[in-house]
Amino acid sequence: xxxxxxxxxxxxxxxxxxxxxxxxxxxxxxxxxxxxxxxxxxxxxxxxxxxxxxxxxxxxxxxxxxxxxxxxxxxxxxxxxxxxxxxxxxxxxxxxxxxxxxxxxxxxxxxxxxxxxxxxxxxxxxxxxxxxxxxxxxxxxxxxxxxxxxxxxxxxxxxxxxxxxxxxxxxxxxxxxxxxxxxxxxxxxxxxxxxxxxxxxxxxxxxxxxxxxxxxxxxxxxxxxxxxxxxxxxxxxxxxxxxxxxxxxxxxxxxxxxxxxxxxxxxxxxxxxxxxxxxxxxxxxxxxxxxxxxxxxxxxxxxxxxxxxxxxxxxxxxxxxxxxxxxxxxxxxxxxxxxxxxxxxxxxxxxxxxxxxxxxxxxxxxxxxxxxxxxxxxxxxxxxxxxxxxxxxxxxxxxxxxxxxxxxxxxxxxxxxxxxxxxxxxxxxxxxxxxxxxxxxxxxxxxxx
Numbered sequence: 001x002x003x004x005x006x007x008x009x010x011x012x013x014x015x016x017x018x019x020x021x022x023x024x025x026x027x028x029x030x031x032x033x034x035x036x037x038x039x040x041x042x043x044x045x046x047x048x049x050x051x052x053x054x055x056x057x058x059x060x061x062x063x064x065x066x067x068x069x070x071x072x073x074x075x076x077x078x079x080x081x082x083x084x085x086x087x088x089x090x091x092x093x094x095x096x097x098x099x100x101x102x103x104x105x106x107x108x109x110x111x112x113x114x115x116x117x118x119x120x121x122x123x124x125x126x127x128x129x130x131x132x133x134x135x136x137x138x139x140x141x142x143x144x145x146x147x148x149x150x151x152x153x154x155x156x157x158x159x160x161x162x163x164x165x166x167x168x169x170x171x172x173x174x175x176x177x178x179x180x181x182x183x184x185x186x187x188x189x190x191x192x193x194x195x196x197x198x199x200x201x202x203x204x205x206x207x208x209x210x211x212x213x214x215x216x217x218x219x220x221x222x223x224x225x226x227x228x229x230x231x232x233x234x235x236x237x238x239x240x241x242x243x244x245x246x247x248x249x250x251x252x253x254x255x256x257x258x259x260x261x262x263x264x265x266x267x268x269x270x271x272x273x274x275x276x277x278x279x280x281x282x283x284x285x286x287x288x289x290x291x292x293x294x295x296x297x298x299x300x301x302x303x304x305x306x307x308x309x310x311x312x313x314x315x316x317x318x319x320x321x322x323x324x325x326x327x328x329x330x331x332x333x334x335x336x337x338x339x340x341x342x343x344x345x346x347x348x349x350x351x352x353x354x355x356x357x358x359x360x361x362x363x364x365x366x367x368x369x370x371x372x373x374x375x376x377x378x379x380x381x382x383x384x385x386x387x388x389x390x391x392x393x394x395x396x397x398x399x400x401x402x403x404x405x406x407x408x409x410x411x412x413x414x415x416x417x418x419x420x421x422x423x424x425x426x427x428x429x430x431x432x433x434x435x436x437x438x439x440x441x442x443x444x445x446x447x448x449x
Contacts, residue, residue: 027385072090123151129161140165167258192306210238219233273306295310325343327339333390
């Protein structure tokens with residue numbers, strides 16, 4: 001419908017008519033100062049082992065080694081080339097390396113584990129680590145299938161272990177500020193959430209180049225497959241496992257889980273959505289993958305709609321937008337914007353244009369007499385922008401984990417939190433594959449149509 005001239009004029013001049021002013025302020029948030037916090041920490045060094053030294057694992061290892069009071073003492077990976085990589089990253093040519101991660105769990109001098117393995121390995125590694133008495137940081141998403149998450153939660157509870165899942169933005173200064181603003185009433189009670197992320201390049205779509213020397217001689221392929229269907233050695237499956245549901249969870253488990261985890265932390269929602277309704281498909285990357293490269297989902301979180309759009313065919317800014325009756329919180333990778341809204345008329349109603357001329361003039365005069373502020377008392381709509389460190393910086397999240405392993409203090413993104421976020425992603429995938437809305441059934445702990 002075409003916007004009528006009265007409404008256009010109302011929207012254009014409303015603020016001026018009510019005498020309001022617009023002010024914008026930029027605030028630089030202090031980074032999470034892990035080094036400063038550690039200077040007063042004279043406790044013992046936290047010694048960790050790492051399982052999986054691939055793309056994400058090598059990044060975790062590099063980030064962990066920048067933190068004070070931690071030491072990598074062993075590494076495990078099924079590809080021998082990553083043994084060499086781990087030694088290079090640590091600068092320790094004698095670093096013990098192995099294909100058998102169980103060897104790390106058996107060592108008494110290892111306090112905790114960092115795990116960055118394909119999704120279809122998460123449950124096995126986490127449960128084994130907990131049963132061996134090791135705290136563990138496991139990459140997101142927590143599970144590859146719904147039942148696995150509950151096994152992992154139970155293993156953590158039974159063994160009194162700290163499990164932290166690696167959706168790192170929950171430890172960022174930007175998410176902390178968003179949480180503070182929301183719970184301080186900045187936008188009122190949230191009415192809707194919009195989450196989106198788009199990529200437009202082969203690397204962003206997981207079309208990774210396999211290691212040139214990869215072979216059955218330097219990779220234990222049969223073990224890597226775990227419980228997935230047995231297939232001949234395939235370098236593309238090894239490097240690009242996120243593309244196939246047999247090993248990964250698609251854009252849901254790789255990307256959506258970050259957005260959902262940040263949302264859950266900001267709003268204080270540690271829960272599973274009631275339902276999920278998804279659309280999508282493989283529109284661009286028709287390379288044999290079976291996970292969608294465009295995935296659009298509408299979740300129901302206790303009656304509040306949460307809309308998510310993830311795509312690998314068009315570049316768009318990563319964004320989390322929280323909408324309420326008193327304004328908007330808009331979060332991105334490096335900044336958080338608070339856009340307040342008064343939620344009241346700031347000018348006479350454009351509907352009055354339908355009044356006869358004398359009635360219209362009388363209404364306008366009366367409106368201004370009742371609503372215009374006194375000169376010098378004009379309200380200020382104080383929009384604010386908070387700038388901070390990259391909300392995907394690994395270091396604050398790793399610091400949280402290492403300190404928890406030392407002090408036994410709980411972490412935000414524990415096994416329960418991680419399980420709730422992962423189940424939402426599983427629901428999104430199930431809705432896509434079933435081609436219908438799905439619902440969470442708490443009684444059976446399952447996804448139903």
